[in-house]
Amino acid sequence: MAHLRNRRAEGSIDRASGAAAAALKARAASWSLPVTEGPEGLAVTLWGAELRLIALDPGMRIEILAPEDRLVGIVREAATEIMAEVGLTVAWTALEVGALAPGLALMQVAGVRQVGANFTHLRLTGPDAARLGQGGLHVRLLLPQAGRQAIWPRVGPSGRTVWPEGADALHRPVYTVVDHGAGWLDFDIFCHPGSPTCDWAQGAPLGQQVGAIGPGGGSCPDTDRLWLFGDQTAMPAITRMLAETRGTACAVLCCDAADLGALADDPRVTRCDDLMAALEAMPDPAGGHVWFAADAARARAARSHLLARGLTKTQFTAAAYWSRAEA
Ligand SMILES: Cc1cc2nc3c(=O)[nH]c(=O)nc-3n(C[C@H](O)[C@H](O)[C@H](O)COP(=O)(O)OP(=O)(O)OC[C@H]3O[C@@H](n4cnc5c(N)ncnc54)[C@H](O)[C@@H]3O)c2cc1C
Numbered sequence: 656m657a658h659l660r661n662r663r664a665e666g667s668i669d670r671a672s673g674a675a676a677a678a679l680k681a682r683a684a685s686w687s688l689p690v691t692e693g694p695e696g697l698a699v700t701l702w703g704a705e706l707r708l709i710a711l712d713p714g715m716r717i718e719i720l721a722p723e724d725r726l727v728g729i730v731r732e733a734a735t736e737i738m739a740e741v742g743l744t745v746a747w748t749a750l751e752v753g754a755l756a757p758g759l760a761l762m763q764v765a766g767v768r769q770v771g772a773n774f775t776h777l778r779l780t781g782p783d784a785a786r787l788g789q790g791g792l793h794v795r796l797l798l799p800q801a802g803r804q805a806i807w808p809r810v811g812p813s814g815r816t817v818w819p820e821g822a823d824a825l826h827r828p829v830y831t832v833v834d835h836g837a838g839w840l841d842f843d844i845f846c847h848p849g850s851p852t853c854d855w856a857q858g859a860p861l862g863q864q865v866g867a868i869g870p871g872g873g874s875c876p877d878t879d880r881l882w883l884f885g886d887q888t889a890m891p892a893i894t895r896m897l898a899e900t901r902g903t904a905c906a907v908l909c910c911d912a913a914d915l916g917a918l919a920d921d922p923r924v925t926r927c928d929d930l931m932a933a934l935e936a937m938p939d940p941a942g943g944h945v946w947f948a949a950d951a952a953r954a955r956a957a958r959s960h961l962l963a964r965g966l967t968k969t970q971f972t973a974a975a976y977w978s979r980a981e982a
Contacts, residue, residue, distance in 0.1 A: 659722055660703075660704065660705060660720035660721055660722055661720075661722070662720070662721050662722065662723055662724050662726070662727045663718065663719060663720050663721070663727065664718070664719040664727045664728075664730075664731050664747060664748075664749070665716065665717065665718050665719075665747070665748050665749075666716070666717045666731075666734075666745040666746055666747040666748060666814070667711075667714055667715065667716050667717070667745070667746050667748075668714055668715040668716075668717065668738065668743050668744070668745055668746075669713070669714045669746070670713075670714060670715075670743065671710060671711070671712070671713055671714055671715060672715065672741075672743060674741040674742070674743065675708060675715055675738060675741065675743055676696070676697055676708055677741075678737050678738065678740060678741045678743075679697065679699060679706070679708055679734075679737060680697065682699075682733075682737050683699045683701075686701065688700060688701050695709050695710060696708045696709040696710050696715070701730060701733070702726055702729065702730065703721065703722055703726060704719060704720060704721035704722070704726045704727070704729075704730045705718075705719070705720045705721070706718075706719055706730055706733075706734055707719075707720070717734055717738075717745055719731055719734070724757070725757045725758040725786075726757075727757070728756070728757025728758070728810065729757045729758065731747060731750075731757075731814050732757065732814060732815050732816060734814075735747075735813055735814040735815050736815065739813075744813070745813075745814060747814045750810065750812070750814055751810055752809075752810055752811065752812050753809050753810065754809060754810045755807055755808070755809060755810075756807070756808040756809060756810065756816040756818075756868065757810075757816070758868045758869055758870075758871075759797070759807065759808060759866055759867070759868045760781055760782075760783030760784075760786070760787060760866070760867050760868075761781065761807070761864050761865075761866060761867075762779040762780060762781035762783070762784070762840070762864070762865055762866075762867050763779065763780050763781060763862065763863070763864060763865075764777070764778070764779060764860045764861055764862060764863045764864075764865060765778045765779065765780040765839065765861075766778035766861070767856055767859075767860060767861060770843065770916065771911070771913050771914035771915070771916055772911045772913035772914050773845055773846050773847075773887060773910075773911055773913075773914055774843045774844060774845055774846065774887075774914060775843075775844045775846055775853065775856045775857065776841065776842070776843055776844075777841070777842045777843075777844055777856060778839055778840070778841050778842075779839065779840045779842070779865065779867060780838050780839045780840075781838065781867075782838065783867070784835055784836075784837070784838050784839050784840045785835070785837070785838075786870075787832065787835070787840055787867055787869055787870050788832050788835030788836075788840055788870070789835075789870065790870050790874075791869060791870030791871050791872050791873070791874060792831050792832065792870070792872055792873055792874060792875075792892055792895055792896075793829050793830065793831050793832070793869060793870060793871050793872035793873070793892075794829070794830060794831075794832055794840070794842075794867050794868065794869035794870055794871070795827050795828070795829050795830075795867070795868045795869055795871065796826075796827070796828055796829075796830060796842075796852070796865055796866065796867055797825040797826075797827055797865060797866025797867070797868060798825060798826040798827075798828075798851070798852065798855055798865055798866075799823070799825055799826075800822065800823070800824070800825075800826070801854075801855070801858075803822060803823060805825075805864065805866070806819035806823045806825075807819075807866055808825075808866075808868075825866065826851045826852065826855075828851075828852045829871075829872065830842045830844060830891070831843075831891035831892045831895060832870070832891075832895075833891040833894055833895065840867070842891070843890065843891045844856055845887040845888050845890075849980070873892075873972065873974070875895065875896040875899040875900055876896075876900075876944040876946060876972065877901070878900075878902050878943050878944040879901075879902040879903070879942065879943065880902050880903050880904075880940070880942060880943030880944070881896065881900050881902055881903070881904040881905070881943060881944055881946065882904075882905055882906075882937055882940050882943055882944070882945040882946065883896060883897070883904060883905070883906035883907070883946050883947075884906075884907050884909075884930055884933060884934050884937075884945070884946070884947040884948075884949075884957070885906075885907075885908060885909070885930070885946075885947065885948045885949060885976075886908075886909045886910065886930060886948070886949040886950070886953075886976070887908075887909075887910045887911075887914060888948070888949070888976040888977055889908075889948035889949065889974075889976055890908060890910060890914065890918075892948060893906050893908065893918075893946075894918065896946065897918075897921065897923060897924070902943070903923075904923050905923055906918075906921075906923055906924045906925070907924075907925050907926075907927050907930070907933040907934075908924060908925075908926055908927070909926075909927050909928065909929070909930040909933070909949070910926060912926055930947075930949055930953060931953060931956055931957070931960070934947060934957055934960060934961075935960060940966070940970070943970075944970060944971065944972070945961060945966065945970065945971040945972070946971070946972045946974075947961075947971070947972065947973045947974070948972075948973075948974040948975075948976045949975075949976060950975065950976065950977050950978060950979055951975035951977070951978045951979070952979065954973045954974055954975040954976075955973075955975075957973040958971075958973040961973065
């Protein structure tokens with residue numbers, strides 16, 4: 656369905672500057688975004704929104720057209736940053752200084768329980784649950800440091816989000832929405848040593864307010880044949896993709912057998928102890944999409960392996976879901 660771009664923002668730059676157009680074109684090229692150029696100016700399409708730069712006499716106008724307010728805010732922030740990099744300031748009209756950062760919802764912890772051998776199941780509730788649960792698989796949680804009153808990121812006077820710093824800096828891990836319904840979102844959090852999120856989840860957070868920003872990240876690849884490989888952190892994403900794919904799927908999970916839950920009865924799923932060996936043993940995936948997620952080192956190795964097997968970059972995803980601490 657075509658997105659209706661019926662939300663908008665406008666700003667102006669008081670100097671006519673080739674630098675603004677050049678900066679926008681350079682960013683569009685580095686993000687592989689489509690650009691249309693005409694006598695009036697140029698337009699870039701990003702994340703389902705359109706960013707237009709229109710030459711005036713004097714100065715320039717910036718327009719953002721997007722299907723929802725969150726995207727307007729995100730694109731406004733990106734445009735502010737791109738222009739700031741070439742020394743230009745955008746004066747945005749109707750900027751809601753002090754509003755919560757674009758896409759941020761404040762939610763309540765409504766449930767925390769242990770599932771399987773190594774997971775904590777977390778339920779958050781709030782009016783934005785439906786928005787956060789669709790259009791992307793992932794959400795970034797915002798957790799204040801233990802004992803600190805939460806200071807939430809808010810829109811600053813320039814259009815950029817102002818994030819709390821120092822002792823008020825928020826922990827910002829990304830998790831997959833494993834399920835959602837009217838007013839609620841569920842997450843499965845893999846528990847590992849040294850995890851601020853797991854420490855928080857195990858510290859009786861019921862009733863607490865937390866931030867959730869998104870949705871973001873990937874979605875289920877649109878393909879007839881899906882090959883999925885992941886460690887425990889990728890289990891929720893693989894669970895979602897197995898439920899959403901329109902094609903046939905084959906998933907290999909590197910996890911404790913006791914963590915498989917309902918996936919243990921899914922004939923499309925097998926468990927392994929060596930994810931790289933499982934990837935290397937995959938038959939020819941021609942015509943399908945290979946999706947791999949684990950720690951950064953294995954994601955890099957997976958990318959090299961798949962390129963060496965002749966897959967093009969559009970035929971696979973190799974995502975770093977976490978990084979090992981430096982030795
Ligand atoms: C798109 C995306 C979706 C994700 N979805 C999920 C999900 O649904 N469920 C889930 O559990 N995780 C998921 N992850 C992974 C999760 O964001 C990371 O594991 C993150 O580091 C968790 O934050 P933390 O507070 O536990 O640890 P951090 O503060 O990030 O790290 C603390 C320490 O823990 C180590 N560490 C981090 N992750 C692991 C791990 N998995 N095993 C061992 N050591 C680790 C780090 O090296 C560091 O030393 C996802 C990541 C991405 C990018």
